[in-house]
Every structure is written in structure tokens, then in C-alpha cells.
Amino acid sequence: MAGPMISHSPAAPPRPGPGRRVVLGRRVVLGAALGWGAAGLAGCGAGREPVQRLRLATGPEGGPYNAFGRALAAATQGHAPAVVPLATAASVDNLHRLDDGSVELALAMADTAEDAVRGRNSFGRPLPVAALARIYVNYTHLLAPADGPVRTVADLAGRRVAVGADGSGVQVVARRLLETASLTGGAGRVAEVPLALGESVAALCAGRVDALFWSGGVPTPAVAELARELPLRVLALDGPAGVLRARYGPVYTAAEFPAGVYGLREPVGTVGVGNYLLARTDVPADAVCAVLRTVFDAWRDLLREVTAGARLEPRFAVSTGAVPLHPGATAYYRSVYG
Template sequence: MTDTGRSPGRRGLIRAGLGAVGAALAGCAADAGPVRPLRLATGPRGGPYNAFGQALARAAAEAGPLELVPVDTAASVDNLRRLDEGSADLALATADVAEDAVLGREPFPRPVAVTALARVYVNHTHLVVPAAGPVHAVADLAGRAVAAGAAGSGAQVVAGRVLRAAGLTGAAAAGAGPAPADVRLMGLAESVAALRTGAVAAFFWSGGVPTPALTELARELPLRFLPLDGHVGPLRERHGPVYTAVALPAGAYGLTAPVGTVGVGNYLLARDTVPADAASALLRVVFDRWRDLLREVTAGARLEPRFAISTGRVPLHPGAAAHYRSVYG
């Protein structure tokens, strides 16, 4: 996305607004005691959600008076469940999982009352195999061991849907077609180690570009990144427009040409019990510090309001809606 917030007027407005909201919140804190810390469900330690959450907590602390407490989790599915039960106030999650939660689709037994503050960046789905290996397309994963993301992660969801669309899992794989893939649920570090030793033939990862762990692996082991853009259409037909066609750019991981793949947005979410002024203050931090925040998870990304408000079936938090109207019209 293109940043349209470069003008001094807009950035000045953001800074002025942040000070005004901060002063208002500080006044409330003086009357009613300290502002309650907001628990932010992130992801596993060392992963991009965890890095983003830690960076956001630091930025909020510097802006004051918001206090965010990042919580290590299994990522998207786990985070939505924590929001639902009230053990987290804020969370990061992929757009597909968030929409499943709002609509009460599997793995959620009923609709989850959750709201969005912003879409913050887009994950790129990586399907990684050794360059010297026999796997050149998703169909070649038939009968082979595949690491499909950590349990409860967004990577697990998109990997499962790609494999199902290819007829390698579920009912389609139980018939006379190709042998099902041997799906194993592993986080990124475990997946990298398993590919390095040959314990799996491939692994899925959903994250920003470049992902440092993959950059490091590519220096040790020549890699092939399988194209997945041909699966975008079927995924959109079945699951809606949460999936988009994106590309791993040339230069990342030593790629000599772009590789088309599946993109899915990442949302910053909140329970509707989060106060409107706190939601607005947090968004002002996000927009004032987006360069620092996104540097932690993906290169070259930008954040602007028209991108941020594109949260599909997940409704905006009332404080977020008021923020966008008041600041950007």
C-alpha cells in the first residue's frame, strides 16, 4: 500500500491528537486511579506477532499513558479464543481466522464478539522445499511429510486449506486420488530444523517478507519456494476475499524472480469492552510509529487509513471508527 500520510499536516495532526488523547486519559487516570493495563495476545516468542506486540507495547509506553502487556500465545486461533473468554483485551490474528471467529465457523463453535482496530500488514504464504528435492508443485506433496504450521496458528489454517483444495487432505484424499500428505503441526523453528534434516519434505509459513529465519536457512540450504497463486481463486470462492494474490519479491531469500502466492491480512483486534478513548489512543500510536512497528515483521510495507479500515466481516471497534472519522474524515 502507498503511504498517503507523509505530509507535515497529517503527521502533525497525528502527534497533536496523540497528545490530546493522552492528556485526556491522564486526567481520567488522576481521577479514577491508574489506567488498567491492556493484555495483548501476540504469538510464540521469536515470531513476528510477538515482535510486533513487544514493539507496540514499547511505543505505547513511550507515548503514555497506555500500558500494554504482551502475552505469548500460539497465535491466531488461540488469540481469538482468549479474546472470547476475556483473558486478553487485544490480539493479533490473520484475517481468515478472525472472520471465522466472527461468523462462528470451525474451529469456533459459535460467533465470537470481536472488533477490529486496524488491518496492519499482509502475510505472504511460503511453501518451502529444498531446491534439489523432488517437490516442484503442491501435488508433489502427496504421501510426503509436510510441516503445516503450529497448532492454533494462522499458518495452520491457510496450509490446511491449500492442501484440502489440492485434494491432499480430508475427504478428497480418502478416495481413489493421490495419497494424502503426512501433515505435521510444527512452528517455524521446528519446521526449519525438520527441513534441514530431511524429516519433512516441505513446510508452510505465513508471515512477512523477508522472514529472518528463512533468510538464514536460504544461506545454508538452497531453497525452492513453490508458487501458490493458482490457489487464490479457489480459496476466495470457498472462504471469501480474505485471500489475495501477492508475490514473494525477487531478491528475497535469493530469489531471482517473483513467486506468486497467497496473501492474507493481519488484524489488530480488541474486545468491545476496551474503552473507546483507549482504542483511539492506541491507533494514534500505531499510525505515528508504523514504520518502526512494521520494520519488526515485514520489509517495505506501509500503513494508511484506507488499508487499515479494510477489515471485511470483522466490524471496527466504535473507538476505531470514531478515530478514523475524526482524524481522516
């Protein structure tokens, strides 16, 4: 893997010894903890009746967010708080559900989460949400039949392209990529078809769309299965990655599909986007601490069906950019890592 994606599997941090403190690499962890004071640092302790359950907005059935949510629910079974996963349209939908109080926890892509806290694009005002952790990185897939006419992003002009389901984070990054290529207006405008992953795969196989966007782990099982039935071209997006980063900031990183995945003979550059586990700001800090204990104890199981080869460790998890860490998350990281 190239570029910042190395942080997807970084070296494990040193364990704290006597008089030694592990630096987590995010100033807000220390600064915010000072601001919250003793109350924040006590967040991982008892002192109130424990929250019994937390509803988690995930994503469509069969997708990686839903798989993560089901695995987290299994890991919390018999404990408080128990996590209850709910199938949704994913990132944008999930953040609106956090805002209206129909869930307490949610998964969302980093770019969409940053839009929410800044009150822009799909969000008319800043939403009161906070991060528990950055859990893994999505790879932006732009796929077309290997024997078809679409070889570059420019070849999408005037064609039908599946851009992800309405309310998904896939649509956000897909539309931004199309904008950078001047494919959202004029004669060369792409005909956007809003479809979830399973529908997109079926449409590509049937020739109802010429290409599809997807944002997920590597390999995404549904895409790997598609590649066994239909030889695929994975379009390079390393050029647009730099444009997106310059325009929207470090929520976008350079990434690479490795040779071998989806039948690739050589690596292909693309856009990486983090995924955050989020909470309403009024979720009690001790409940957040309990969830994070489970996440860090069970991360291998949580990520097994989501993205191959990923791992979770604190220096990666606290990198949530403009989205502030929840006080309970800060309390957890400081109580465990000093």
C-alpha cells in the same frame, strides 16, 4: 508486487483541508459512526479514568506477531494504556483468549478472524471481537529444498509437511490449500506435522519433513537465514489463490514474492492474507483510540522486524472485511481524517 498487494504500500492520502473530507474507502466506517452517534465520536476524548494496561496476545517467541507486540509495548511504555505482550500459539489461540477474557487485544490473520466473528470452523459460535486496524499482509510460504523432489503442490502427496503450530493461523491457510489440491484424504493424503516456524525450519534442514508452510512478512528473518544455509524452492501458489478467494472471499488476495528474496531469480505468485489488530468489544473506546494513536505514530518501528517495505495508512487499515471496526477505532479514524 502484483495484484491487490499494491495496497501494501499505497500512496499517502491527501490531508484534510478546510471544508474537505478524506474518504477512507470503507462504508462501514461512516455507517457505523452514524449508528454510534455522538458517543462513538466522543470515544477519543477523556471522560473516564484511563485504562492503565491492555494485554496483547501475540504469537510464539521469535515470530513476527511477537516482534510487533514487543515493539508496541516499548512504544506505549510510560503511557496509559501500556500494552503488555503475551507469547501465544498465534491466531486461533489468540481469538479464544480474547473470548475468555485473558487478554484485551490480539493479533490474528484475517481468515481466522472472519471465522471467529461468523462462528465457524475453529469457533463454535460467533465471538464478540472487533478490529482496530489491518496492519500488514502475510505472504503464504510453501518451501522445499531446491534439490528435492517437491516442485509443485501436487508433489506433496504422501509426504510429510510442516503445517504450522496447533492454534496458529498458518494451519488454517495450509489446510485450506491442501484441501484445494485434494491432499487431505485418500492415498495421496499429506502427513501433516504441526510445528512452529523454528521447529519447521529445523525439521526441513534435518530432512524430517519434505516441505513447510509459513505465513508471514517478506522477508521473514528465519526463512531468509534458512535460505542462506539450504537452497530453497518457493512453490507457486497463484493458482490456488483464486480458488481460495472464490471459496472463502476477499480475505485471500493474489501476491508475489519479488525476485531476489530468498534467492529467487524471478517473482513467484502466492496467497496474501491480512493481519488484524483486534480487541474485545468491551474495551473502552478511549483506550482503543490511545492505542491507535501510538500505532500510527510508531508504525515504522512496529513493522521494522515484521515485514520489509510495508507501511500503514488509513485506507489500508480500515479494510477489515466482515470483522467490524471497534467504536473506538471508528472514532479515531473520523477524528483524525474527517
